[in-house]
Amino acid sequence: MNEVLVNIENKVKNGQRLTKEDGLALFACNDLSWLGYLADTARQRISGGFVYFNVNRHINLTNICTSRCKFCAFGCDKDSRQAYGMSKARALEIAKAAAQDPDLKELHIVSGLHPEWPFEYYLDIIRALRAELPHIHLKAFTAIEIWYFAKISGKTVAEVLQALLDAGMNSMPGGGAEILSDRVRSQVCPEKANSGEWLEVTRTAHKMGIRSNASMLYGHIETLEERIDHLISLRTLQDETDGFQTFICFPFHPGNTELEGQITRTSVWDDLKTMAISRLMLDNFKNIKAYWIMLTLPIAQLALGFGANDIDGTVSEEKIMHAAGAKSSKYLSQETLINTIRQTGRIPVERDSMYNIVKVL
Ligand code: SF4
Numbered sequence: 404m405n406e407v408l409v410n411i412e413n414k415v416k417n418g419q420r421l422t423k424e425d426g427l428a429l430f431a432c433n434d435l436s437w438l439g440y441l442a443d444t445a446r447q448r449i450s451g452g453f454v455y456f457n458v459n460r461h462i463n464l465t466n467i468c469t470s471r472c473k474f475c476a477f478g479c480d481k482d483s484r485q486a487y488g489m490s491k492a493r494a495l496e497i498a499k500a501a502a503q504d505p506d507l508k509e510l511h512i513v514s515g516l517h518p519e520w521p522f523e524y525y526l527d528i529i530r531a532l533r534a535e536l537p538h539i540h541l542k543a544f545t546a547i548e549i550w551y552f553a554k555i556s557g558k559t560v561a562e563v564l565q566a567l568l569d570a571g572m573n574s575m576p577g578g579g580a581e582i583l584s585d586r587v588r589s590q591v592c593p594e595k596a597n598s599g600e601w602l603e604v605t606r607t608a609h610k611m612g613i614r615s616n617a618s619m620l621y622g623h624i625e626t627l628e629e630r631i632d633h634l635i636s637l638r639t640l641q642d643e644t645d646g647f648q649t650f651i652c653f654p655f656h657p658g659n660t661e662l663e664g665q666i667t668r669t670s671v672w673d674d675l676k677t678m679a680i681s682r683l684m685l686d687n688f689k690n691i692k693a694y695w696i697m698l699t700l701p702i703a704q705l706a707l708g709f710g711a712n713d714i715d716g717t718v719s720e721e722k723i724m725h726a727a728g729a730k731s732s733k734y735l736s737q738e739t740l741i742n743t744i745r746q747t748g749r750i751p752v753e754r755d756s757m758y759n760i761v762k763v764l
Contacts, residue, residue, distance in 0.1 A: 412441060450712040454752065467517050474657075681710065
């Protein structure tokens with residue numbers, strides 16, 4: 404092993420922060436088992452032996468979207484045959500049906516940027532869900548959606564967030580970060596919030612006490628250096644606010660997107676390296692999630708040996724990733740998740756949305 408990698412290993416073992424150059428050296432290293440060993444060492448120190456999952460349900464209110472990002476197979480125009488928009492009654496019906504499961508803890512609500520719905524529509528849905536299901540955590544709207552609500556309502560980001568808090572929202576998911584590089588964003592998602600805007604919405608939310616997640620969509624047009632810069636941007640914001648609960652990295656699925664035929668799905672090798680390097684760079688993130696929907700369950704299970712300590716949830720009815728041809732199931736039972744975790748020799752723990760322990764299994 405070369406001197407640079409020996410130095411990185413010593414830093415990880417001593418709990419020292421890795422630099423951008425260290426991150427690039429890790430991407431240049433193809434000793435996957437060593438990367439896994441190193442990430443697992445960091446995971447054990449930072450997160451311990453538990454592997455978390457939760458019982459949740461996704462609701463995607465609409466797929467009609469003004470942004471039409473090149474990597475997205477979910478968003479579409481209003482007159483597309485696939486277009487749909489849910490009424491408040493339909494959203495409530497889905498939520499109430501999901502809440503028949505006494506273990507349900509969370510509704511995860513993300514949607515397209517609808518060209519006609521006013522901000523009041525979303526507030527109304529959150530109010531109605533809160534009134535019907537007071538015990539369910541509402542993890543709703545990415546930083547991109549919050550930025551869009553501010554744009555369409557004429558309110559500031561802080562005013563939008565306060566209105567959502569007053570309506571009953573609890574926390575925010577981590578989507579929309581993609582790659583925090585304006586070179587990349589100007590090519591694949593020029594219509595939506597730029598890197599600085601995504602970070603600023605998130606900073607504002609954290610400063611108001613709203614916890615959120617962070618994500619990275621990799622494997623499209625970004626360079627490895629841009630992946631590392633992305634991780635460092637998140638780490639810097641976490642130093643400032645400590646508002647991120649977990650980090651999730653999504654491999655890009657080209658199916659049914661504008662980039663189909665130009666880019667192929669990342670290799671498992673890349674997925675595991677990216678997972679491990681994310682764990683190593685994000686030394687101030689307690690949790691790293693292996694999102695089985697995007698990775699598939701076997702790769703998510705393997706990722707638990709590459710720095711991940713969370714395997715997401717039962718999910719139910721995921722639409723966004725499946726529009727791009729994700730081959731995973733749309734739902735997993737608790738039993739399947741528990742067995743998947745147990746097979747790795749780790750301890751499954753059901754958590755709530757704030758990472759409070761519900762049950763050690
Ligand atoms: S990624 Fe989000 S903002 Fe972009 S087209 Fe898809 S739904 Fe719209």
